[in-house]
Structure formats: structure tokens, C-alpha cells
Amino acid sequence: MSPEFITIQAPALTRFADSILRGAGVPARTARLVADTLVAANLRGVDSHGVQLLIWYCEQIAARNVDVLRAGHIASENGACMLYDGDNGIGQLISDTCCDHAIRLAKDHGIGMVVARNSTHFGAAAWWAQKLAREGFIGMVMCNATALVAPWQGRDKMLGTNPICMAVPGPRTFLLDMATTTVALNRVFKAVLSGEKSIPAGWAMDAEGNPTTDPQTALAGLPMPLGGYKGSGLAVMVEILCAVLSGGAMLTNVGGIRVKDIPMSASQMFLAIDAARFMPLDEFSRRMQFVRETVKSSRPASGYDEVLIAGDPEWRSEEARLRDGIPVSQGIWKELTALAGRLKVAVPVVANG
């Protein structure tokens, strides 16, 4: 492992994250839930949604934008549809509750749709879609987010990176979790935090809409909507299914983990579909396996060794990092240990630390 990174095993990192959260005043059960979601993202290689988020989570708690003691409440329930108000509690606790309701509604109706408002950052969407999938449902999860993306043909930040996520029950065949920008903005933040000198072309534009590969310019500029106008269309679709329907903050009225003067007031959508209403679950899984194997049987395009399906890179990372430990950049580790120091939390011993 490069000396630019420390290395830590997942259980130790989870305990550390858990301690930091408890140090910040988060109740034990919630602290463990949040720690689990963050380290799961690190294991999957999605470091942008891993423990580095603790830095901003703790700032949000200190700024009282997140109320660690509130869990939210049901605003309305009507057939298969529920509206949940998160009361600015911790996003992961709100999301865990919303998933449970979506599962209950899907057991009753075949589909359950829960839309949350006044929620806060819930980590990676994949955790929640996977929770729905583990219970036997096709899980679809979306959320709106801080307005950091200009609509296509525009230059003012109006939309979040508004991700679309889908997981399926059964063996590992497919797991989609994608921002509707070319890349999630946290990857640009991570590049800056880690001191990287450039980012790939197509990730971002400067403030006037010109392409850039400089991380600092990109951070001050605009992320690129996926494929141009279609990415913008998908981002608005997510905004509708989450924030228009929730009655919560929309577009530029959403705060964010790096916004200190207002609560995040994010909206999130949790959709559970009972595949068993269409066919037995084992048949569904066999058909998923057929899709997986067929797609992966394609001859690689020139320049590639194999065809990957959504989820593959993350499952490979998870296997490797469960075995070899999780690399955390020295820059992020320094911030985490400083945070731990302020909260009087012990820092674990790590390789290259």
C-alpha cells in the first residue's frame, strides 16, 4: 500500500467511527448504524461516502443542523404511499425507519413507497437499496442534495448530484448506485483532500462551463451532468420523486453537509417492489443470473479485458479490503485524528499511521 495511505481493518475503523459519533453526542444504536454505513462504503471502494463524511457530519451536529436525538415521524400514510418527516434527525436513522416502512407497505400491497422530507445526509444510497433487497424486495432509492450542478445549458447551480440506486434480492448479480452527474461530486472533494493534481476530462466544468481537469477549478466550478441534457433530465426526475412529492426543500433551498447556516432538509425516496408478486423469487434470481452471465459474456471492446456489470467493481473492492484492510488517505486520516482529539476519542493504531 502506498505511504500516501494508512491502512486499517474494517472492524477497527467501524469502532473508531462509532466512537467519534458517540463522542459527538450520537446515541449508541444510531452511532453504530452510521458507522456501519460509512465503513461499508469504504469497503466497497466508494471512499467519497466513507468515513471522511464524519468530518462534515460532526460539523453539522455541532452547528445544530442535525438533531441527534430525533428520529422523525410519519406525516401521512395512504395505501402503499407514506410521507415521513425526518425532523432534521440523523439521515441514516431516518432512512432505516423509512426502509422498514417501505418493506411493511410492500408486504401489504406488493409495492411500498416512502418519501422523506427534512432528512439529512444518509451516506451511500446503496446501503438502503441493499437493505430492501436483503428483505426480498427490489429496492430503489433516490435523494436530492445540495445544489451544486447547473442544469444543462445553464451556469447556475440548481440541482444536486441526485443519485439513482437499485438493488435486487438474491445472490449478487446487479447493484446500481450512480449520481446523475458524470461522477459523484465527493470524488472531486476527495481528489482535493488527497492532494491529487488532476481529475479525468469530462468530470467537471469551470464556472463558465468550460471543461477542466484541475481539481480546485472543478471544485469551484460545475460538475458535468451525465451525458448532458439527459443527465439533467434524470436529476429533475429524482428531484420530483423525492422533493416535489415530499413537500420538503427543493433545489437551491436544500442545505448540505458543507452548509452551516441551515439544516440540510434533504428529501429521500425509498421504493420496495415485491418481485414475488410477479414470479417465485428463485425464478427471479435465475433470470437475474441469466442477465448477468449474458451481459458478461460479451467480447470486450478494444482496450478492455472484460465486461463489468454494475456492482462488480464494488464487490471486488469489498473482498480485497475485507482481507487487506481499508486504505484511508493521510490527508483524511489527519483530519479524522484531529477530530478524535477534539472529541477526546482514542485513535486506533494503523499501518503507515
Added chain:
Amino acid sequence: MSPEFITIQAPALTRFADSILRGAGVPARTARLVADTLVAANLRGVDSHGVQLLIWYCEQIAARNVDVLRAGHIASENGACMLYDGDNGIGQLISDTCCDHAIRLAKDHGIGMVVARNSTHFGAAAWWAQKLAREGFIGMVMCNATALVAPWQGRDKMLGTNPICMAVPGPRTFLLDMATTTVALNRVFKAVLSGEKSIPAGWAMDAEGNPTTDPQTALAGLPMPLGGYKGSGLAVMVEILCAVLSGGAMLTNVGGIRVKDIPMSASQMFLAIDAARFMPLDEFSRRMQFVRETVKSSRPASGYDEVLIAGDPEWRSEEARLRDGIPVSQGIWKELTALAGRLKVAVPVVANG
């Protein structure tokens, strides 16, 4: 209007399409439905899904891949979920029926999800999402299609252009209908049919995966998945929600309007969400208007005059073409008149015809 195009008013084009379909043996009510859906696409400027499809629809009927006399049947209904078997009937008739069921289920449960198998080409997805929206529901429609797209990093055609479509109830604020490729493949066919010399960069690759702007090379090559791996992920998501769930043909087992030896066996998904279960519909519409106006208020990026929202280009086209008539390329018009001749159907008099 350029002499490369004939011009015809929508009612006359609808009557002509209707006559051709009846001439091909389609029952009157269904012929009119199909004609309406095709001309609606022409009006919206989506000529790839307009009357040019009649050429292939009639071939499919003649090849007995489409049974004009069958309407399909309910395979199962369970809570808010319905599985519909189209029995290889006309896709528009099947879709019309499925939308009615989705609306009925959404009235009962708040959400209705109908998945059809053994369906055939249903025209533009937007027609069906708009039908759901006209009845007061958020409409989401997806379908799988002929395997013409290689998965990202692959070179074998495994996936369809698998569109994602969403319409909302109330005044015109947002209407998304997008292939999960950079552009719908029919736009490449149209470029070839219309004798265009080049297509924009980024639309397609040659058979080995190298970018091309030549329409013929593109037609023989591979359409580009939207934004690379994310477009492939979305296409597989659509394949799951349509074809895995339907029990119908998947991936390379799907036929197509240009495939003569097997029925198309497409799968389609119709999701109706009752926004009124979350808030009064007029509040929903006000919130949609806020999203629309906020996004459109963005300063344009350099090189652009204004920000467009999904649906804008098509509504503008519809207004202009309702007034000025619909342009049809001479190449397509020649094929349609030849088809009409074979079916002994009168050809309307048109400008530049």
C-alpha cells in the same frame, strides 16, 4: 420548408396512417390508436417514432410477428402488481390496456405497476406516460428492445436502447423520454433513410468500439451508452424492471421491428403513482411549477441562449407543427406512398409531394 421534405397537416397524416393500418388488417379502433400515437410523436418532433414506423409495423404484421386480432390477457394480479401477457398483439393496444390497469391499481393502492411480456413495439414511451399523467398520476414507463447496444467495455450487442420515461399530472412542466444511449437508435436509422452525410460525434461507435460520425458505419456499429458505464447500468435497470420481472424475452432473445423471423416479445413497464396520496394535486402542480421556473431561471452557459427543461423542445415542436404542418423526409414519404400503393390505400395530396 426544405424541398427535402413534404409537408402535411396532422389530421391528414393521421387519416393516412389510419388507412394504411386498416389496409394492413388492423381493426378500426386499434388502427386509430396507433395512428394517433405515431402522429403525436411527429408533432413532438420525435420523427424517429413517427409515421416512418408504419413501414416496419406493416412488415411485422405481414410476417405474422404481430397478431392484429389479439389484445393480450392478464397473466396475474397481486396487490398493486399486475403481469400482463400481450400475446404478440399490437403494442399500442396492449399498452393502452396496461395503462388502464395501472390507473385502476393506483386508484386502489396509491401505486399501480403493470409489467407486460410478449408485447410488441409501442411507439414513443411518452404517449403512455402522458396517458397516465392525464388521469392524474405520475407516469413512469420503460421498455426493453432489440439488442443493439453493447454493454460498456463490450463489443457484442446485448442491450436495447431501453428508454426511461416520466410524465407528471397538471400543466406542462416536465416530460422526460430518453433512451439510455446517447441518442435513440432510430435517429441513426432516420439519418440513413434521409440520406444525411454525418451524425454528431458521441452518438455511436463502429463495430470495434471506435467513435464514428458516418451514419452507415454507425448503423453497422454500436450506439454509445449514455455517459459510458452509467448508461449501461440504467439499461440493465430497465431490463430488470421490464423483462426480468415480466418473465418474457430478455436481452438477445428480444426480436424487433426489423427482425422478421421471430415475434418482438418486448417487455414494458407501466408505473402509476398517485401524487395526491402525498399532497393535494394543485399543491403538487405549484411545486412542479417552482422547479420548472427555478431551473429555467439559471443564467445560460456560454454558447447558449436559455435553459431548457425536459419536454420543452417537444412542446415547441408540437406548437409549430400543429400550425405549420409536419415535415416528412422525401425518402420516408416515398416508402410510405409505396406501402400505401401495395395496400391499395389513397395517398393524400401534400406540399412538395
